[in-house]
Amino acid sequence: MNPRALLSLLPSRTDYRAVPRTWRGDLLAGVTVGIVALPLALAFGVSSGAGAESGLVTAIIAGIVAGIFGGSNVQVSGPTGAMVVVLAPILAAQGAGALALICLLAGILVLLAGVLRLGRTISYIPWPVIEGFTLGIAIIIFLQQVPTATGTRPGESTNAAIAAVQSLMTASWPKLGWSLMLVGLVVAIMLIGLRVAPKFPGSLVAIVVAGFLAVLLDLPVDVIGELPSGLPAPVLPAVELGTVTGLIGPAAAVAALAAIESLLAARVAASISDTGPYDADRELVGQGLASIASGFFGGMPATGAIARTAVSIRAGARTRGAAIVHSLLLLAIVLVGASVVSRIPLAALAGVLMVTSCRMVAPTTVRAVMGSTRADAVVFVVTAIVTVSVDLIYAVLIGVLAAGFFALRQLARASGVHREELPGAAQPGDERIAVFRIEGALFFGAAERMMERVSTLRDIEVVVIRMSQLQILDATGAQVITDMIGSLERRGITVLVKGIQPRHLKLAEHVGVLRSLRHQNHLFDDLDAAVAHARSHVLRAAA
16 A cells, blocks of 8 residues: 555544634534433443443543544444444353453454455445344344343343343342333433433433432442443453454454444435545544554444434534544543442433334334335345344345345346347348347346347347347356357357447457357447348358
8 A cells, every 4th residue: 555545544634624613513512422422331331241331431432533533524433232232242252351352353353444445345235234234233232121121130042032031031029110110211201302302312311310219219220330430541452362263253243343333324424414525444444443442441342323423413513523522521421420420220221222222223214115125125124134133244244145136136137138120121031030139237147048038049040149238248148148159050040249349348258259150250340231241141041
C-alpha cells in the first residue's frame, strides 16, 4: 500500500474543520446520547456475561477511539445487542478471562480488513438478509433477558430459547414477582415516554425510578453490585499459542459481526444526515483499534451503534466531537457516581433491553419485506430462523447464498434464446436456415436451456447464432456454445456466429468457441452478411 493510501486511513485536521461552527450542537448531542447510552452500556455488559463495568469501559474507551479514528463523522460506538448475542456464548464456554484476548484478536482482524480495503464488501449483503439478521438478533436479545427479568439462574443451553425455558424452571417467589414488577415499571415508563415525547430519555428515567423503589422498599432483587470509581489500569493480555489457536474461531466470528454492524451503522448515519460520506475502510480501522483498546482496559469488542448514532444525529451532531463528548460524559459518571450506579436493579436493565429489542425492527419494515417478492420473504425468514437457532455468522452466509440463488434464478429467467425470422424478403431455401438470438445472460444457470432449445432442430442446414445482445457470458455459457456448435457440426449443420462483443471475445477464444467453427470466415459482425452466407450455403448444397 502506498503512503498516501495509508494516510487516508488515519485522522486528519479536516475531521474537525467544522467544529468552530458546530461545537454547540455537538456538545448537546454528545450529552444527549451519553444519557441514552448509560443504561444500554450497563445492560449490554451484564447480558454478555462480562459485567456492567465492562460495558461502561467499552462505551468510554471504544467510543473515544472509534470516534477519533473511524471513518464516519457522526458514528457513535460501544457495546451493542448484536455483539452481546455473539459474545455471551463465547464467554460462557471460554470464561471471562478470555475476553481481553478475544478483543485483541478480533480487533486485529477488523483492522487488517480496513488496511486491505475490504470495507465496501458490505454492499454485497442484501436488504432482506440484513433485516432478517436484525430480527433474529432482537429475538435473541429478548430471550437472553428472561433470567435477569425473572431473577433466576441462566439456563445451561447455548440456545437462547431453550436457556430461557430452563431458567424459568428455577423461578422462586417473591423474587420472581418483584423482578417482574420492576421490568413492567421500566417498560411502561419507556413506552409512555416514547409516545408522549420521543426525545424523552425514557430508559434513564425508568432505571432511576426502578432503582429508587428497590432501595426504598429494600426489594429482594439482584443489583449491579460494586463498581470501581474510575477506569481500570490497562493490562496486556497473555498471548500463548495454544490459547490463540483455540480462540481464533470465536474471534473471527466477533470480528465479522463487528465489521458488518459497524459498516451498516455508518451507512445508515450517512443516509440520514448531511455530514458527508463515510470511509468504509477507515471505519474498519477505527473499529479495530477501538476493540483492541477496549480489551486492554477490560472492555468488550466494540461496534458502531445504529440507535445511538441516530439519537446523536437527531440531537444535532455534526462532527465526531459528539461521539467523544458522549464517552467523556460516561467517564464523568463513572468517576462521580459509581456508588449510585452499583445499586441499579438488574431487572430494570433487562426491561430496557426488552424494549430495545422490540424496537430493533419496525413492523412496517417486516411488512415491506414480506410483501415485496416471494424470494425476498424467504430469504428474510430463513435468515431470522438461522440467526435464532444456529449462529449469526452462519445466518448471514446462508442468507447471502439464498439471496444469490434467487438472484441467479431470476437472471436466468430474464435471459432467453429466441428464434427469429430471416431479414428481408423470403427466398427459396430459407426454411432450412434458423436464426437464434441470445439475449440477457448466458451463464451456468441459463446455459442448459439454450442447449435444449437448439438440440431439437430438425431439417435445418445452417444455424446463425446472434450474440450481439448477450450482456453476460461466463465460462460455462461459453463452453455450452462450444459444445452446441460441435454437436450441430457433427450432425452436418453449419453454424455461423454473429456479433460477439469485444469484452466476450477473449473468453470465447480461450474456451474454444471460435475453434469449434468449421471455418474462421463463419464469424460475422453483420447479420445481413451472415444470412447471405447462409443462403449461399443452402443453394450450393441443393445444386
